[in-house]
Amino acid sequence: MSNDVTWLTYFVLSVFVGIEVIAKVSSTLHTPLMSGANAIHGIILLGAILVAGDADGFALVVALVAIVLAAINMVGGFVVTDRMLQMFTRKPAAKRPVEGGGA
Amino acid sequence: MPTWAEVVFLVCAVGFILALKGLSGPRTARTGNLVGAGAAVVACVVPFFYADLDNVALILVAIAVGTVIGAVGAQRVQMTQMPQMVALFNGVGGGAAALVALLELEHFADAAAVGVDVDAAYLVATAFTILVGAVSFSGSVITFAKLQDLMTSRPVVFPGLPFAFGGAFLAGLVVSGVVVDEPVMWAGIVLAVLGLALGVLLVLPVGGADVPIVISLLNAFTGLTVAAGGYVLQNTVLLVAGTLVGASGTFLTLLMARAMGRSVSNILFGALKGGSTLGAGEASDRPVRSAGPDDVAILLGYAEKVIVVPGYGLAVAQAQHTLRELVEVLLARGTEVDYAIHPVAGRMPGHMNVLLAEAQVPYEQLKEMDDINGEFRQTDVVLVVGANDVVNPAARTTPSAPIYGMPILDVDQARQVVFLKRSMRPGFAGIENELLFEPTTTLLFGDAKDTLGKLLAATKAL
Incomplete structure (x- = not known):
């Protein structure tokens, strides 16, 4: 098998895995998943x-810019996803809001 | 590359698969995200141990700068502005991929200059990454501007747009051909510029309500560019991770489009065909019935069944907490209350669930559209807070409306509908809502938080 065909194999298999693993996602989770x-x-x-x-x-300068951009993508992406998902976790003892006492 | 490094990369690739798998289930989502983050960090640490890198200090500084910007941005952003933040993160990722490919092209150009024959497949992948990475970057910037209200959220169309787009696309193909034929730097730069132009032209004609789908599509684009970049760099983990995102992102885009009853080609090119621009003839000075908080409180307080339809206006006014309090008062009075969540309530699929969960609304009270649509007929009062397009019957009745075909909440079947609105301004899609003029509809004007506060006080006093 030639080198390029090996890479094509990785690619095609990854396409199927990528579709298969998220096939059952509910619409509630579309945003965090994205x-x-x-x-x-x-x-x-x-x-x-x-x-x-x-x-x-100059190439080094360009590469460093690419690193900054990519790090923003990676770190910012995981942090903002975690913040979204925190909202879904149930608090251990959901504190009741103060009842009564009309404003 | 040493074998151990390849094995670690394999483990990371599996980590990304598990991350996506985890992210698609509510219980496992947070763990999945953490697994993905862990795999990404490990993969990025590996080259420091085998690759004999120069400039390590500068690289670490650049990583630190990006990490701080990303983390602080992600921490500070309001949950309501999260869609545009995701767009921005996606755009910079695409930009990074395009820059990496440009630098690789320089290597190929140097190699070709001394007579080395560069494999055409590498050059195809390089050209693809430069072009599509640039599309993703500029397209994401425009989506950001649309969502952040830095520019109009309406479709922007000008007469020559289809030709400009087609011309830039053809030019992109031709210049890609040049790059593949002979790797030269100028062609790569022209390709990047063409990509930037294409990204702008692609997103400008997209109407505001469809922007989330475009974010998802650009996300898939960036994934594919990263995959192509991985092939150019002969790095398996880049190829696998990029392909996973490209494939799942494309699939997710189709799922979202289906949830909105739209086709992706209609979203991208609908405005160009002229079909989806709106009949702006209808003026909004037609008579409507408006009421004060006290009247609405009575309506709600003596209803047996109430359904609340929250929309983006609720989130903008930061009124989720007040709404939850109001619902709790009604529940305490014995009223049956549910929240009806349209799949695209807010600015993205699932966005409203996030916002209400933040306000500690119990998950069980949130009903999805398909589950609740049958119940409107038996509902006494529907309280629509800051939503418009997702309850607009034009989606069923007016083929010329841009939202035609989108599944909506059948609010018009309820006995009474109360709209909390700031003004008579149309919704995000920019179309008039006939439901506002129905005799069963009551309007309560004002800022959502302010009005809900008054409504809450009046309901408590009943």
Whole structure:
């Protein structure tokens, strides 16, 4: 099997896995799921690091900009997703609001 | 690359699969997100141990800068503004992918200059990443501007737009051909500029209500660019993670479009065909019936069954907590109260659930559209707070309306409908709502938080 076909294999299998794992998502979770997937493609940070480690001059500047952008994508994405999902967790003892006492 | 590093990358790729799997179930979602974050961090640490990197100090500083900006931005953003934040994060990711591909193109150009034959498949992937990454970047910036009200949320169309778009698209293909034929830097830069233009032209004609679907689509685009970038860099974890996001993002886009009763091509190109621009003839000075908080309190207080339809206006006014208090008072009076949540209430699918959960509304009181639509007929009063398009019967009755075909909450079947509105301004989709002029409809004007506060006091006093 040639190298390129190996990569094509990875690609095609990943397409199927990507569709299959989220196939049963309820519409309630569409937004957090989109946001979480958004954070995952922040992994381009890894690519930016590899490129920056081998660059100098202007190319290095561009690579560092790419690192900053990718880190914003990755870190911001996971943090904002976590904030969204926190809203869904049930508080251990949901505190009752103050009852009565008309304003 | 040493074997151990490849194995660690494999583990990270599995981590991303588990993350997506976790994120699609309510119980496992938060863990899934943490697993994804862990896998991403591990994958980014690995190259420091095998790749013999130069500029390590500068790289670490750049990572720190990005981390602080991302984390602070994500912490500070209001939950109501979260959709545009996601768009922005997605855009910078696409931009990063395009920059990485441009730098790789430089390597290929250097190699070609000394007579090395560069594999055409690498060049195709490089051109794809530059072009589509740039589309994702500029497209996301425009979606951000639309959602943040920095520009109009209405479709922006000008006469030459289809030709400009088609021309830029063809030019993109031609310049990609140049890059594949011979890797030269100028062609890469032209490609990036064309991508930026295409992104702007793609999103401008999209109407405000459809923007979330476009965010999801651009998210899938960025995923695919990361996958292509992974192939160029011969890095498996990039390829797998990017492809997972590209595939699941495309699928999610289709799911969202289906939830709104729209097709993706209609969303992107509907305004261009001229079909979805609106009949602006109807003026909003037609007579409506309005009432004060006391009247509405009586209506609510003596109803047996009430359904609350919350919309984006509720979130903007930060009135979720007041609404929850009002509902609790009604429940204490023995009234049956439910919240009807349209799939796209708020600005994105599921957005309203997040906002109400933040206000500690019990999850069981939130009913999804399909579950509650049959109940409106037996409902005494529907309280619509800051929603408009999702209850607009034009979606069923007016084929020319831009929201035609979108499933809506059948609020018009209830005995009484009370709209809490700031003004007679039409909703996000920019169309008049006939329901406002029905004899069974009562309007209560004012800021949602203020009005709900008065309503709460009046209901308690009953």
